[in-house]
Structures are given as structure tokens and as C-alpha cells.
Amino acid sequence: MRKTIRLTGRRQLPIGAFDFQLVEVKGQTLASLTVANDEVTKAFPLSAAVRVKLTENKRVEILDFGTILRPANVVAVGGGSFLAPSCQVRIVSRASDSEGKLLGSTTTWTYKTDGSSEGILLFQPSDIAPRLFQLDLRDEEYPILYVDKRIPDAGSWAKSDPLFTACVFPQVISDVFERILEMPGRPDSGWMAVWVDWANSLMPGSVPPYGDSIESRKKWKEELIDTFAAKHQLSDRVLDKLGGIKIS
Numbered sequence: 001m002r003k004t005i006r007l008t009g010r011r012q013l014p015i016g017a018f019d020f021q022l023v024e025v026k027g028q029t030l031a032s033l034t035v036a037n038d039e040v041t042k043a044f045p046l047s048a049a050v051r052v053k054l055t056e057n058k059r060v061e062i063l064d065f066g067t068i069l070r071p072a073n074v075v076a077v078g079g080g081s082f083l084a085p086s087c088q089v090r091i092v093s094r095a096s097d098s099e100g101k102l103l104g105s106t107t108t109w110t111y112k113t114d115g116s117s118e119g120i121l122l123f124q125p126s127d128i129a130p131r132l133f134q135l136d137l138r139d140e141e142y143p144i145l146y147v148d149k150r151i152p153d154a155g156s157w158a159k160s161d162p163l164f165t166a167c168v169f170p171q172v173i174s175d176v177f178e179r180i181l182e183m184p185g186r187p188d189s190g191w192m193a194v195w196v197d198w199a200n201s202l203m204p205g206s207v208p209p210y211g212d213s214i215e216s217r218k219k220w221k222e223e224l225i226d227t228f229a230a231k232h233q234l235s236d237r238v239l240d241k242l243g244g245i246k247i248s
Contacts, residue, residue, distance in 0.1 A: 011091075011104035013040050018089050020052060022082060022111060029077040033065045033089070041068050041091070044103055049092045055108075056085040057136060067094065084124045084136075084144050087111050110141045120194050121172065123158050125149035133158070133168050137179055142191045145172060162237035170225045177208070177224065181217045185210050202227045 017037040023030050033052060035041060041050075046069035054061045054077075061079065066072035068091075088108045093101040110122065126146035128134050134146040145168075147154040158164050177199070180192050186208070187193045196208060203224060209216040229235065 010102055011043065013089060013091070013104050013106045015089075015106045015109055018106065020087060020089070020111065022077070024081065029081045030074055031063050031077050032074045033063075033071075034073060035071075040104075044068055044091050045093070047094045048103055049094050051090045051092055053088045053090055054082055054085040054111075056082050082111070083126050083146070084122065085111055086138055086141055108138075108140045110138075110144070120191070120198055121145055123147060123155035125151070125154040133164075135172055135175055137176065140190065142194075143172075143176055162232075162234060162241055165232070166229070166234040166238045169228070173225050173228065174221050177221050178217065181208055181210055181212070181220075183210050199224055202231065 014037075017035065017040040019032075019034045019036050021032045023032070031052065033050070046067065048068050050065040050068060050071060052063045052065065054063065059079070059082075061077065061082075063075050063077065064072070065075060086108045087110070089106045090102060091104040093103055120142060122142050122144045124144050124146050126134070126149055128146050129148055129150065132148050136144040136146065138144070145158065147158045151157055158168075176195060180187065180195060183192070186196060199208065200206070206220070206223070209220050
């Protein structure tokens with residue numbers, strides 16, 4: 001197995017080497033973690049702690065799964081349920097002279113309890129009433145659009161309903177690209193690069209104004225939103241759905 005050593009000395013661990021699950025049991029959220037490939041833990045001291053960091057909507061929780069020598073397979077999650085948290089497995093030193101030193105970790109990934117992972121935007125039903133939707137922008141994972149869970153099959157509805165698309169997606173596009181355009185230049189990889197490729201497919205040759213003025217960024221985003229709306233005939237589809245109005 002190929003191992004990656006970072007310049008900081010922290011070992012990069014493959015996500016596939018761990019099986020992490022969240023389950024609801026009698027109103028209590030439980031987390032389980034098993035090592036699918038124990039080769040990844042052999043390079044660490046037996047006293048090293050195994051932890052999982054969960055992050056969602058500014059909520060952060062560190063789950064302690066014991067040590068490499070004495071692992072805990074199941075632990076309780078406090079403070080309510082997570083829906084689609086960013087997850088990271090971490091191996092942490094417990095030696096007296098380096099307590100808390102990060103020895104190894106996976107990259108972060110999004111754990112989805114429901115919803116769809118297709119495309120460049122993840123959809124997740126959530127208890128967000130009275131709001132209909134809420135956008136969660138993350139550093140390393142694709143953006144998540146939370147949709148009121150009271151809507152039947154909320155994820156599929158949000159992706160297919162033209163009224164929702166016409167009213168919500170312009171704001172999503174604006175917020176996503178406001179984050180991207182704050183960058184000094186084109187992102188080389190990750191979800192931001194994928195979104196830039198998507199924008200380029202709509203407006204070939206239109207270079208995003210990275211790090212430019214507020215006015216310049218706003219003008220470019222509005223052009224992108226207009227192009228998106230025109231391509232999908234959003235206004236026509238919404239008017240047709242609202243009352244069967246014929247568009248001449």
C-alpha cells in the first residue's frame with residue numbers, strides 16, 4: 001500500500017481504510033468506526049487515540065474511539081443528530097510529551113444520511129423550518145443545499161421543480177461564486193474548480209474576475225445567472241406551471 005507522508009510529518013490516511021456509520025437508536029445518535037485495513041494503524045503507537053471530527057453548520061464534535069490498542073467500536077453522539085456532516089478520521093498522540101499532536105488523518109468527506117450526491121450540489125432534507133432552504137458552503141466538500149424535510153422527497157423535488165430552481169438557484173449560484181471569486185486566481189482542484197468548469201461550459205471564454213472589485217464580480221455573476229436561466233427556460237417553465245400561461 002502506498003503511504004503519503006506530509007511535510008509536517010502527519011501521515012495521509014485513505015478514507016477507504018475506515019468504515020464510519022451514524023445510526024439512530026431510540027432517539028440517540030450512535031457512531032461506529034471500524035478499520036477496514038489495519039495496515040494503516042500499524043505505523044502509529046498503540047497508545048495513539050483514534051478520533052472522528054464531525055462538522056456541520058458551525059457545530060463541531062470530536063468523537064473519541066479509544067486507542068489503537070483498545071479501540072471503541074461504538075460511541076454516542078451528543079447534542080442532537082447530524083444530517084450531512086463533514087467527517088475526518090484523526091490519529092492523535094497521547095504521549096505525555098506530545099499530547100494532542102496530530103499523527104495522521106484522512107481528508108474530509110461528507111457523510112449523507114439522505115438525499116442525493118449527484119452533480120455539483122448536494123441536496124439534503126433538514127429540519128430548517130420556517131426557512132425553505134439553507135446553503136452550507138464548505139472548504140473541501142461540495143456545497144450542500146438543505147431543503148425543508150416536510151416536503152415529500154425533498155431532494156428530488158428541489159432538483160426538478162422549476163419554481164424552486166428559478167427562485168433559489170440564482171441565490172445559490174451567487175453565494176457559491178462569491179466564495180470562489182474571493183480567491184486570488186483560478187482554483188486548481190476541488191469543488192471550486194468543478195464549479196468554475198461548469199460556469200465555463202455556460203459562458204465559454206468568460207474569465208471569472210478573481211479577486212476583482214465588488215462591481216466586477218457582481219456583473220459577472222449576474223451574467224452567469226442570466227445565462228443559466230435562459231438555458232433552462234426558467235421563466236417560461238414557471239409561468240407555464242403557475243397557470244398554463246401561453247408564452248408568445
